[in-house]
Amino acid sequence: MIKNISDGLIGRPVSRKEDTRLLTGKGRFTDDFNLENQAYAVIVRSPYPHAVIKSIEIEIAQKMVGVLGVYTGEDCVLDGLSEIPHSPLPKTDNDLKLRAPDNKEVFIGPHMLLPCDKVRHVGEAIAIVIADNRNQALDAAETIQIDFEVLQFNLDGLKAANGEASPVWDELHSNTCIDATFGDVAETERIIAAAKHVVSAEFYVDRVTGVPIEPRAAIGSFDKETERYTIYAGSGGAVRQKHELAYVLGVLPEKVRILSYDVGGNFGTRNRVYVEFGLVAWAAKKIGRPVKYISDRSESFVSDYQGRDLYSKVQLALDENGSFLAMRADNISNVGARAVSFSPLGKGSALISGSYRIPVACIRARAVFTNTIPTQAYRSSGRPEVTYVIEQLIERAADQVGINVQKLKKINLITQQEMPYTNPIGLTYDSGDYHESVKLAKQIADWDAGDERREISKQKGKLRGIGFANYVESSIGSPVEQAEVYIKPDGIVELVIGTQPSGQGHETSFAQVAADWLGLSLDQIKIIIGDTDIVKIGGGSHSGRSMRMAGTVIVKACDEVIEKGQKLASQFLEASIADIEFSSGEFLVKGTDSKISLFEIASNLKKSKNGGFQSSDLDVVKSNEMHTPVVPNGCHICEVELDPETGEIEIVNYVAVDDVGRAINPMIVHGQTHGAIVQGLGQAMLERCANDLKNGQIISGSLMDYGIPRAGDVPHFNVELNEIYSPTNPLGIKAGGEGGTTSAPAVYMSAVIDALKVYDIRALTMPVTPHVIWQAIQNTKKFNS
Known part of the structure; x- marks a missing residue:
């Protein structure tokens, strides 16, 4: 009530x-704290994506001025440290029940603080050096010699799923750790086989990273009298860190205290334990002094948990009037070298039908290991990917069937009268008025005058495109x-x-x-x-x-x-x-x-x-x-103007209408929406974790190489709320921090492709940089000539 x-x-x-x-x-951020007599830690990391550790020579480092200790995976084993208990499978009553192939026990890849046998991605921690100051620790780390036997590696999730890469883990004979199917497979196949129209497409949503303004840091101390660890570390929740680090250290939870005060950005990347948190606590006990670790920005790019990286192959069946009949999807999530979280795969799979009335659907959901940094639930965890997929699929369906895309979306959009609505995968949408959100967004965006603005741009030698995207996202947690x-x-x-x-x-x-x-x-x-x-x-x-x-x-x-x-x-x-x-x-x-x-x-x-x-x-x-999910939703509109001679893109208008349920503080919600939109636009415009395919090296390892949006890259956002209270809780709240990220990639791509239809360009892969636009136009010109 x-x-x-x-x-x-x-x-x-x-x-x-x-x-x-x-x-x-x-503010009280982790790096603001310093303890009496603290030492400093530096992590030695792998330069290879896949290699056997044959030997580690640490003698020179141990003898250097100021060095207090150098430790490797062998020391972790001798001291009885355990792996990080990531528990990546979603566990609430309404989460999809992800399974391993053949219903075997899910193998997640043990995550030790330091490995003894192999490294499985560039940047994996191999050793820790502790010294009186950080420069001494850095100097000593440079002297450590590691003998590697370099192995074949694979970075591509699709190759991993197709059996085209050697296993990352010897315990598995393949790289597939999750393979589960949901929905009505037989009925979906029957309807697709008989449908008047079937639209097929493949999409890839690239890998990104969170880039929080505050890089990771941690301080560990150990009290000999109480035999108790204290760890300062910015996180997404101190209680989880306490229990998981207690497991790693082999002590009862009451023997660990976590202090996690102000956190300079999270976006999901800080929600799981990092090896450094356990290492500083363990090292503090070994040397008898507090130990502090600070990650610089370049180190963050090779060690922070990353996000996205999803391949999706989809089909949509329609009747002669454009009504959606059935949908089939095959989603492959690249979880990296070990499974930290399957949440993106599970959350996204449950919402594959989006905001639309699709009577029957099925989805095959797979997760695979590769020699890349582990992925984690990143802002809106799995929903931006599937929103992009369904929205782009509908736009291609409109082209193929010959129906106006606005009409096609409208006739298939779920109505308020159908609430609560259960989608074909089994997730119930609690409430919402999706049609009203579209109406409001179009009014604010002055949609009906779009053709006039398109003509003005044409007179300036520019192309203008307008796109809109509907979204839903589930929130359980x-x-x-x-x-x-x-x-x-x-x-x-x-x-x-x-x-x-x-x-x-x-x-x-x-x-x-x-x-x-x-x-x-x-x-x-x-x-x-x-x-x-x-x-x-x-x-x-x-x-x-x-x-x-x-x-x-x-x-x-x-x-x-x-x-x-x-x-x-x-x-x-x-x-x-x-x-x-x-x-x-x-x-x-x-x-x-x-x-x-x-x-x-x-x-x-x-x-x-x-x-x-x-x-x-x-x-x-x-x-x-509370186990019952709520389903925030909304409609976003993006308008772009681009220069066909240079590929330069300007977002000239962006409108967001979001249903967050009751907004406790609308100003804070609007601020969250602004940030979320920018983060989603970053995925579509600029951001990509790039690797050299020849040697696996990360080539987007600094802010010189990894682009994120700046203030001048985005316009003033016109944001509005369409509050439809959720019946699932006494305040009627849904959620307000992720809707912008969910919809922004889809709506931006819709607008860009709308502008490029004059060149008959109907598909592009994110991120769409000016060079990508320019190259696509040049390729079209060459083809037509």
Whole structure:
């Protein structure tokens, strides 16, 4: 049941509380911390994508000035360290159940802190050097000699799936670790065989990386007296890091404390444990001093978990009127050298039909190993890929069948009356008005005057294209969240929560919910995160879960605070519970002026030494579990102008209409949308993790070689909300941080190809740089001549 809320803080564009602290240099990022007598670590990494480690010579490094220790995979084995327990299979009730070939146990490739036998991708950690300062550690690392037996390698997911590459892991006779089929295969094949029109296409969505503004860093320390590790590390959730690192180190979780405060960007790449986090803790114990590791930008490009890298082969069947009948897909996810997460494959496969009414579908979902950096759930995890696929497939269908693409999308777009709608793979869409989002987006974009603008561009010797894309994305995430609420006598409410912000504004939006529910001001709510000695349970921030999961458990905890407070107020005010009302942080006796505030009750409890009261009587610890997915959705429109002589592209207009359910803070949601759009446009315009195919070396290893959008590359964004509350939670929240990334690649490509139709160019592969445009035009000119 959704609670009716009006005239409160929820839904208001409140300025972010955390901005003053962050903008005045008072943030607490990992590199801001330094411990007494700390040493510094440097990682020695593999220069080869696939090789046997025959020997490692560390003697020279050990003897260098300032060096405190040099350790390899053999030392990890001697000390009994375990592999990182990545648990890559999605586990909620509504996630697709991915399986290994022949239903065998899924092999994920053990991820040791340092390997003993082989390296399986360029940049894999081989040794750690610890010294008094970082320069000494760097100098010593240069002297380490490693004898490799270089092996054949493969970077291509399609080759891995087709058996055209030697196994990355000797434990498998192939490189396929997931092979599962979903939907109605027999009925899909029957309909496609009999359909009037069948459109087939193949797509590849290239590999990218997150490029957070703050490179990774970690500090580890070990207390001999308590035999306890403390690790400072920016992450997507401190609680998960605590449990997984405890497993690696071979200790109970209570013997590990994680401190993860301010995080300078995540986008999914920080949600899983990195080897360096375990290494600094282990090394600190070995040398008896704290150890700090800092990654520079170039090192990040060869060691951060990456994203995307999906091949998709699809077919769409239509009848003579353009109605969609069936869809078949074969998706291959390149997970890299080991499986850190299968979430992109699972999430994307469940949404292969997108926003459209496709009665029957089936999908084969495969994951394969290659000699590349592992991939991880990257912003919107799997949804931008399948949105791009379905939107481009429909545009090609419109060309092939001879129906206007706007009409084709409209007649097949799911209506609000069909909600809740279950798609052909089995995922239920909770709510939404997709047609209204299209209508709003077209109004804001002045769609009907597009031909006039196209003519103006033509007169300037330019080409103009307009595209629009519908999207859906599912949000589930870790299903459990906990909130602790403590009412303090000094007028402050402490709210402990297990999510992990990295720019999303949790200190503001969470406080808005709690303040509204308790009838207090925003300044009276203090959000506490990131210290596992305080935060005991929490699912972190990923999959668009934070506001929905945290908001729900916050309101349930606050309801319990009010219920406890009513009972206590009735005793302090000597009135019946039935006569106690709550408003604006105070309990009042009906028909009288007798009242007591939450904070006065807390003060009385603290002062009370008898009467059966405890100072904790008003405290609440509340857990909540939700498995039901929500489905944010929307329509984006992109308009581009390009110069056919140079291939230069300018985005002249971008409109986004998003249904995020209830927006707790619309201003924060709009900011999230802006960033998400830019990240999605980066994939389509510029970004690509590139390797030399001859030797496997990463050739996009710096910001000189890996392009990301700058402010001048994008226009002012026109963003609007179409709030259709979700019936799955009391606040009606869906999710608001990933919609822009989901739709931007599809809508940008739609606009670019629309502009190039004058050259009969109907397909391009991302990223579409000016050179790609220019080359495509030149090739067309040569063909026509």
